[in-house]
Amino acid sequence: MNKLPPEALEHVANYFRTLSEPTRLRVLNVLGTSELSVGEIAQLVDSSVANVSRHLAQMAQHGLVARESRGNSVYYRVADPTVNELCDLVCGSVARRFDQVVSAHAAFVASTAPARRRRAG
DSSP, X not given: OTTOOXXXXXXXXXXXXXXXXXXHHHXXXXXXXXXXXXXXXXXXXXXXXXXXXXXXXXXXXXXXXXXXXXXXXXXXXXXXXXXXXXXXXXXXXXXXXXXXXXXXXXHHHHHHHHHHHHHHO
């Protein structure tokens, strides 16, 4: 992001906005490195075909997924494999922060346990 012009930053913000919707993240997660039809994706993310189609259109607009028509079906795949790397990086960071919060909570509970036992007794 070093010295990017405002127009480029707007594109970056739109890219991240597209990734900010949980259903879209679930779609990317089920696609992984495979190729699936809209119906298969909808079933795997427990959503309607119409809803998944709407999300896929948004993701295709920002270059996250690519589509290919075959007969009566449309198949989608991750167009930019770096999106998987980005999601792995962010998920790892979130998991580490969650672990820190859990550890801090456990330490707090452990440090207050003797005081609670004295009051209960």
